[in-house]
Amino acid sequence: MTPALELAVARRIGEFDLDVAFTVESGISVLFGPSGAGKSLTLALIAGLMRPDAGTIAINGQVVTDCARRTYVTTQKRRIGMVFQDGLLLPHRSALDNVALAVRQASGRQARRAIARSWLERVGAERFADRRPGSLSGGQRQRVALARGLAGEPALVLLDEPLSALGSDVRQELRKLIRGVIMSSGVPAVLVTHDAAEAEELGDVIIAYDHGRVTGTRLVERPECPERPQGAPESTGPV
Amino acid sequence: MKWEHKTGRDLDNKQKAAAVSVVVLLGFGLGFGAAHLLEGYIAYWDIVSGPFLLSLRVTLAAGAIAGTTGVASGYVLAKGRFPGRDVLETIGSLPIILPPTVVGYYLLEVLSPGTRAGGFLTRVTGHVFVYNASGCVIAAAVAAYPFCLRAARTAIEGVDPLLEQAARTMGLPNWRVALQVTLPLARRGIAAGLTIGCARALGEYGATLMVGGDINGKTRTLSLAVLDSFTTPERDTMLLILVLMAVIAMTGIGLLGRSRA
Numbered sequence: 215m216t217p218a219l220e221l222a223v224a225r226r227i228g229e230f231d232l233d234v235a236f237t238v239e240s241g242i243s244v245l246f247g248p249s250g251a252g253k254s255l256t257l258a259l260i261a262g263l264m265r266p267d268a269g270t271i272a273i274n275g276q277v278v279t280d281c282a283r284r285t286y287v288t289t290q291k292r293r294i295g296m297v298f299q300d301g302l303l304l305p306h307r308s309a310l311d312n313v314a315l316a317v318r319q320a321s322g323r324q325a326r327r328a329i330a331r332s333w334l335e336r337v338g339a340e341r342f343a344d345r346r347p348g349s350l351s352g353g354q355r356q357r358v359a360l361a362r363g364l365a366g367e368p369a370l371v372l373l374d375e376p377l378s379a380l381g382s383d384v385r386q387e388l389r390k391l392i393r394g395v396i397m398s399s400g401v402p403a404v405l406v407t408h409d410a411a412e413a414e415e416l417g418d419v420i421i422a423y424d425h426g427r428v429t430g431t432r433l434v435e436r437p438e439c440p441e442r443p444q445g446a447p448e449s450t451g452p453v
Numbered sequence: 454m455k456w457e458h459k460t461g462r463d464l465d466n467k468q469k470a471a472a473v474s475v476v477v478l479l480g481f482g483l484g485f486g487a488a489h490l491l492e493g494y495i496a497y498w499d500i501v502s503g504p505f506l507l508s509l510r511v512t513l514a515a516g517a518i519a520g521t522t523g524v525a526s527g528y529v530l531a532k533g534r535f536p537g538r539d540v541l542e543t544i545g546s547l548p549i550i551l552p553p554t555v556v557g558y559y560l561l562e563v564l565s566p567g568t569r570a571g572g573f574l575t576r577v578t579g580h581v582f583v584y585n586a587s588g589c590v591i592a593a594a595v596a597a598y599p600f601c602l603r604a605a606r607t608a609i610e611g612v613d614p615l616l617e618q619a620a621r622t623m624g625l626p627n628w629r630v631a632l633q634v635t636l637p638l639a640r641r642g643i644a645a646g647l648t649i650g651c652a653r654a655l656g657e658y659g660a661t662l663m664v665g666g667d668i669n670g671k672t673r674t675l676s677l678a679v680l681d682s683f684t685t686p687e688r689d690t691m692l693l694i695l696v697l698m699a700v701i702a703m704t705g706i707g708l709l710g711r712s713r714a
Contacts (some may be wrong), residue, residue, distance in 0.1 A: 259611040264623075266660050289618075290624050290626055291624075295623075298615070298619060302615055302637035304619075304620070306637045306638060315620070315625065316624070362623065366623060372622075417696065
């Protein structure tokens, strides 16, 4: 089976040196580590928002970055979905239009909005479909952002600390939602967090980061889902 | 002496007659005055309506041209990464700094069929751009352009680049990011620049005089008509009408800017 993501990249920013390699299969892979370890930088490289100095990135078998061959696929053509820390919803559009804008698989406006509405229902955000992001709470915004990240049928969804700006109650509620929606959608995900409990609850695989290096990889045992995700790596190193 | 409030019933006949006389006289006076003024306005309307309507048409056309080119070039200057961007903005802003007559002189050099550039332009397009409404529009557009350019660049640079990045992760091509994210988020600044640009186009005088001439019924805009009104015997009334019309036009432009924002 083709991995959802194969990555081996290096990037230097000032004194910080990122040099990581890992593979992501199905389910949710969590990049876990302290702030400044290079987790969000890795997501930016996967999304094509930044370019690595060296290395390759392949999404669903398609090479999107290959520094040696000067291959670089633009962000728009990578078929990724992304959920940002503070949502980054477009403030001049309603929640529904924010999601509809991300729908790639339909051409007509009505069709796109119908798909967007169904995604808002899946994340429990249909009640505020017509509201602007400015009038939504942090948790509501992240629900919409999750719907937007998945609505375009991406090959891979990236979540950059999606819960870190929220209160503990909302965070707990959204953890369940994120895991449930992503697993039911079947879209492989890479999630960044520095919260150990969050990593345990959300991840199928935890990839530990420190100082720009992968220090270990571990499978998370789940009573309700004992079999590990297809092609998940064996545990390595201390996590 | 103690003052007492009197109602109509308390007034005696002499007082009633005096009050009625005053009201009637006032009514006649206002009526005659209004009729006289109206007659004057109607007489002057024929003279003023042409410049007024021409100014509105010129302002709208110049606003459309300056708005489109100003936003487009403001976007390129805000987003482009090439050397000399600030130099280009300075060149684009020259009509603010240069005296309008100098701008008019350069425009004549470029547009007049008698010059090398203007002759070429006339041959290629088959159209003469001086001493007609086209000349007025070009002069007004050149005057309005720097305001649209500078406001658009500032407003576009003020848009959060993370929102544009988020739009790219949704698969939107760059032209859709520009049209559906960047420009809508910069709309207030752009509308403010467009409003000032239109106001500047409406008030354009020097370059319009040189490129359009001051041909009555053809290229005489409101601004030119204000000067011309000094030569008429009823210049005060004429000036009042022109100023009122300018205020009306300005208000319209201001409302346009507010509604777009």
